Amino acid sequence: MINIPKGTKDMLPNESYKWNYIKNKAREIARKYNIKEISTPVFEHTELFVRGVGNSSDIVNKEMYTFLDKGERSITLKPEGTAGAVRSFIENSMFNEPMPIKMFYFTPCYRYEKPQAGRLREHHQFGVELFGATGTRADAEILMIATDFYKSLGLTPKVVLNNLGCVECRKNYVQKLKEYFSPQINEMCEDCKNRLKTNPLRILDCKVEDCKKIINGAPKISTCLCDDCKNNFNNLLSVLNSLKINYEINETLVRGLDYYTNLVFEFWDDDGINKAALGGGGRYDNLVEELGGKSTPVVGFGIGLERLIMYMESKNIVFEQDKRLDCYIVSMIDDDVMILNIAKNLRDNGISCETDLVNRSVKSQFKYANKINAKFTIILGEDELKNNSVKLKNMDSGEEIFVNLEDLVNKIKEN
Template sequence: MSYRVPRGTFDILPEEVNIWHYIERQVQEICRRYRYREVRTPLFEHTELFVRGVGDTTDIVEKEMYTFNDRGDRSLTLRPEGTAGVVRSFVEHKMYGQSLPSKLYYFGPMFRYERPQAGRNRQFHQFGIEVFGSHDPAIDVEVIAVGMDLFKSLGLKEVEVEINSVATPEIRQNYFEKLIEYFTPYQEELAKDARERLHRNPMRILDSKDPRTKEIAADAPSILDFLDEECLSYFNQVKRYLDLLEIPYRVNDRLVRGLDYYTHTAFEFVVDIPGAQASTIGGGGRYNGLVQEIGGPEMPGVGFGLGIERIILACKAQGVELPIHDQLDCFIVTIGEEAKLHSIQLLHDLRQAGLACERDYLDRKVKGQMKAADRENARFVVILGEEELERKEINVKSLETGEQEQIPLDTVVDYLMKKTLK
């Protein structure tokens, strides 16, 4: 029997892993500058956390969660997104008793059962940040700026921010009534899931992918027409700060996001990705009631989640060449058994000095070893044979210039250290 990865998952092979490492390093550096600290939460949580935190009318909870009962008959779910778990950790460990605002980030795999396509898998990876404890609209914009800084650091261009205000639960209730009034005459023309949500959460209809439902929703009332003075002022401040930082954005009053916990600001990062069904590479917003919903004190929050696979797709679509260096500093070529034995200690010494080094382990002839050094993209080849050992000298050849030099054997580490630092 031959085994293959489950549908909707994929292997990240060695030649691709360097891209992931580079993105992770950029994430770590940007979060260091903005003073976000990493938190790592379990890959699975109690199912109720996502039902309450994400929302029982969302596609995630209704259709996409990987849920199972363990041997203790407890319902557990592989995490479909990162925010609920981070909020749970924030509450459980009483981080709200520490200095606020609390600024956290995470990076890791998520799981959703959905139809695989370009940039959308059943196991996917997210970088996300969460900020707890501040009502200031400036922190919403800082969160957006973190995302834009990451895209800039990767060389990704033409990323735009779509923003909306989803107001407060009280305003949304009034808005819900108007949406129900608008959609009811079209009820039989709506997609099945839209009909089911009509009286539970009609805003979710605005997010429908069904063509006819989208056509009907195009003329639905705008939530921006229902904002009170406080919500409008908040939204205007967010836009003002975005203008101040020269972050390109456009207002999209149909943007509701796929989660039920948002209040005030909701946003998405969009960029053209040929071949992908969606152009969104991440999004987020403010969620002032979520901490309390999950058992903590009344505490404002704001954050985002970015899809790493989609970011990589966008970089490839734009022809972005990430500055990834996977060069071998030196390859040791040996001639004879005594040289092989000596190469073990020399290899160890070079690696202990911080150099990336390799030697032959397949008993190849000198020509085969030189070809291996070339395939490994080695900068230098160290050639060690019986005669060199007797003279206590070693040949060092630069594969970049073709120059070759004989040096004392006991100076090879210092010699290569100086050469590779140039």
């Protein structure tokens, strides 16, 4: 037997209703905000992620699925959803269209990391990107989209926010961090030592206990913000208050990617049981330019679907089932033409039905109809068919009636 690769998971037919439920909710939210769907390839040129996600990120350094294709091109399976959307925005000259451009996607993402609960080497994301708008209203709207989505699933995670400042603020802050960490860097982990050289901001992300103690005393970004950055952030907070969006500021939140400017955020379990963020995002106003496009601000988020499903299961949230099967045809006769034409007529009229394909006895056909939860069974018996009629059984009430074949579709649709 050949097994599934480590860190991946099948979506099985008997679980697909959970995915459908979540995706339908996401599409419904997208419709309300007038966001259109985009789909980009699973693989891109490696350079896109090296330049987009950033050289100093763990993703690019350690976690990418990169290989040479048969034409000797370096190709990478996308580790996140944003870079591909931005590449497409630039390549298709969307910056020439009226702004904002809003798009959403469902995409698989690939990261070579140690598999653990809720962290897979292939996972799927629901993401939204909003191009061409800066300011409070766009920031608030992106947070509203995400919180509305969670709410539609019966969840109210807390929004954890931070403001990383504009390019100028960042420069000052990074300088302060260097001055603070340099004298004590030998007491910190190897990753932090590297981060001090490549991207000191990411030291704040370190989960090693000894590092955390030092990080706690580090200067706060809020002490380095210029007036514009300060005012914009305060503005956003007052809007979030008025919208009753539950948030908390966390000044060590930097997120693992290099491309963020100003706003970053994550969504966390409101009761603190879940030990990982349910999703996150922020603003990346320099990313389009960095990838060769005309300077365009972007704000967006991504939400991992596997982790979301796990979380919903842990909260005993009921996933709506797919639509129930309308009817199952129980056949007491052996007449392929008759059976398949009745089935065809039902399906042509929009009614879902199944018929026996594996030669079950009549008794086990009934059992099976029960098991698959069909609303009706249609019983084809020799005598009835002579009079052009069949027996229709309502599987919930047990009620049975004789129905003329011509009336079958209407009778089922009546119920």
